[in-house]
Amino acid sequence: xxxxxxxxxxxxxxxxxxxxxxxxxxxxxxxxxxxxxxxxxxxxxxxxxxxxxxx
Numbered sequence: 563x564x565x566x567x568x569x570x571x572x573x574x575x576x577x578x579x580x581x582x583x584x585x586x587x588x589x590x591x592x593x594x595x596x597x598x599x600x601x602x603x604x605x606x607x608x609x610x611x612x613x614x615x616x617x
Contacts, residue, residue: 564604579605 571578579602586594 563601564608567601567605568608575605 567575567578579598582598583595583602586592586598
């Protein structure tokens with residue numbers, strides 16, 4: 563999912579993820595919020611990995 567978000571939303575990926583987390587938090591859907599928090603963590607890992615790769 564993190565890779566999909568990166569591909570689909572590019573520079574806006576972090577904002578998109580944050581909006582999803584906030585949406586599920588506001589609606590009280592803990593499962594949705596937890597899922598998007600995991601996506602956020604994996605997105606950070608993905609970005610760190612891509613940044614570390616030689617060009």
